[in-house]
Amino acid sequence: MKTFAEFGLEPKVLQAITELGFEESTPIQDKSIPIAITGTDLIGQAQTGTGKTAAFGIPLISKIPVSEDRIVALVMTPTRELAIQVAEEIGKLSRYKGTRSLPIYGGQDIGRQIRALKKKPQIIIGTPGRLLDHINRKTIRLDDVQTVVLDEADEMLDMGFMEDITSILSMVPEERQTMLFSATMPPNIQKLAQRFLKNPEHVSVIPKNITAPLIDQAYIELHERQKFEGLSRLLDMESPELAIVFGRTKRRVDELSEALQKRGYSADGLHGDLSQNQRDNVMRKFRDGSIDVLVATDVAARGLDVSGVSHVINFDLPQDPESYVHRIGRTGRAGKEGTAWSFVTPREIDHLHFIEKVTRQKIARKPLPSMAEAIEGKQRITAERLIEIIQSDDFQEYKGIAIQLLERYDSVHLVAAAIKLLTGEKKDVSIELTPEDPIRAKKRKPDIRSSGRRFSGGPFGSGNRSGNGGRSRDSRDNRGGYNRDRNNNSGRGDNRGRNEGGRSGEQRSSNNGEYRRQRSSSDDYVNN
Numbered sequence: 001m002k003t004f005a006e007f008g009l010e011p012k013v014l015q016a017i018t019e020l021g022f023e024e025s026t027p028i029q030d031k032s033i034p035i036a037i038t039g040t041d042l043i044g045q046a047q048t049g050t051g052k053t054a055a056f057g058i059p060l061i062s063k064i065p066v067s068e069d070r071i072v073a074l075v076m077t078p079t080r081e082l083a084i085q086v087a088e089e090i091g092k093l094s095r096y097k098g099t100r101s102l103p104i105y106g107g108q109d110i111g112r113q114i115r116a117l118k119k120k121p122q123i124i125i126g127t128p129g130r131l132l133d134h135i136n137r138k139t140i141r142l143d144d145v146q147t148v149v150l151d152e153a154d155e156m157l158d159m160g161f162m163e164d165i166t167s168i169l170s171m172v173p174e175e176r177q178t179m180l181f182s183a184t185m186p187p188n189i190q191k192l193a194q195r196f197l198k199n200p201e202h203v204s205v206i207p208k209n210i211t212a213p214l215i216d217q218a219y220i221e222l223h224e225r226q227k228f229e230g231l232s233r234l235l236d237m238e239s240p241e242l243a244i245v246f247g248r249t250k251r252r253v254d255e256l257s258e259a260l261q262k263r264g265y266s267a268d269g270l271h272g273d274l275s276q277n278q279r280d281n282v283m284r285k286f287r288d289g290s291i292d293v294l295v296a297t298d299v300a301a302r303g304l305d306v307s308g309v310s311h312v313i314n315f316d317l318p319q320d321p322e323s324y325v326h327r328i329g330r331t332g333r334a335g336k337e338g339t340a341w342s343f344v345t346p347r348e349i350d351h352l353h354f355i356e357k358v359t360r361q362k363i364a365r366k367p368l369p370s371m372a373e374a375i376e377g378k379q380r381i382t383a384e385r386l387i388e389i390i391q392s393d394d395f396q397e398y399k400g401i402a403i404q405l406l407e408r409y410d411s412v413h414l415v416a417a418a419i420k421l422l423t424g425e426k427k428d429v430s431i432e433l434t435p436e437d438p439i440r441a442k443k444r445k446p447d448i449r450s451s452g453r454r455f456s457g458g459p460f461g462s463g464n465r466s467g468n469g470g471r472s473r474d475s476r477d478n479r480g481g482y483n484r485d486r487n488n489n490s491g492r493g494d495n496r497g498r499n500e501g502g503r504s505g506e507q508r509s510s511n512n513g514e515y516r517r518q519r520s521s522s523d524d525y526v527n528n
Ligand SMILES: Nc1ncnc2c1ncn2[C@@H]1O[C@H](COP(=O)(O)OP(=O)(O)OP(=O)(O)O)[C@@H](O)[C@H]1O
Pocket: 021, 022, 023, 024, 025, 026, 029, 046, 047, 048, 049, 050, 051, 052, 053, 054, 089, 182, 183, 302, 303, 304, 305, 307, 329, 333, 334
């Protein structure tokens, strides 16, 4: 681990890094930054939440002169949320240097994007579909691009962006630096790298376990119909700072977030059938803590970085081990600890074992929290809140009434009554969720081709995707619906018509390839 000063970065960049609170570089940054600054092509692989964004962001910012008035760097991300997130991090890193960056993604008013492009951003961070749209309209020119970053490359390929990436790269000068970052390195990523990178340096920080070490993992075996009660007990027992609850389908997410709200939790749902505006709102509420439970389909699993996520709960098991890794990787980020729980129905136990096998770790079995544990958890949290107030010393104006009450009642009785009041009785509303089918264990043949590739191929090199006929319909469709921001003249056969309710209507207004003009709450912006 190094301090950032050791990379020889300019003072303005260093100052921004310090203000972000980064003291030492993470291993992937340690290895990538010196190489990336020299302009060499790079393949970077490291676990979730280990700072890959800054690993390419810092060198990008360092290399671009402030006086530059052309688009010289292009970052491609699979989803809109990621484009925004990466743009924000790059924006913060370039706060003092004044490097100008702009996120470009579907679902946002193209006219506004065009206006923002006139402010001459140097770095564009975009999703492939919308980028192509701008390229075709000639509102973005890539003739001067010197550096391309493919972030979350595994996810981009999974979503079928290969064709788009290829056409975008064909418009970027051959003489360029290309960097590819991914948490996993399955064979299709290696192919992509072979095709578009020139003598790349491989930088990988592959730990013994694929999942981040600071995540405590457990599962609870229960029946489908016990899941909701199990979830509310778990939330009460653990009282997460922020929790992400993953559901298998959009319907599940809708029903579950509504049910949680009815029971008095501050929860909201995120999936691909919501409008861009709704999605931005939910994410904002979650980031600022006005909701503390985010219920989501797999769309929220990739790359999203929300600090303070203490718990991930798989209400439904994910279809494949890789989604498991990405989902639980939403906690235990940036050196913090996190807890991941998975609900497993009896018929899914084999599937859980399969996840354990591929991720090479055991997931501990724990019992369903009892009612008593749930109540105790709530009481504990209430007591902690009381103690915090005592320590903050910010209650002077309540002292008068306290003294009056103490003259009339026993102190233990008083405190007990106060705790009862604060803990809040659970609202007794009956909840019906539509059952989901269990996930079946896949009978995947041991992958002979990749058995020797375990390490070079990365944690998922051994057969995770090969021979895998497909993810669960829902997870794929959700992600497709959520993320794609393509125009419609090159739709992908495999997703067509499979999305519940069709391809998510939010992305295109009709059949003319136009995007629905939607105002997004997260403005286009040029960071400067
Ligand atoms: N050197 C550092 N010291 C402390 N925090 C850091 C450092 N580098 C990055 N971070 C913070 O760590 C968090 C995770 O970083 P980032 O989102 O880049 O991870 P990632 O490796 O891209 O994860 P994923 O695979 O999930 O996309 C961010 O909040 C980031 O600001």
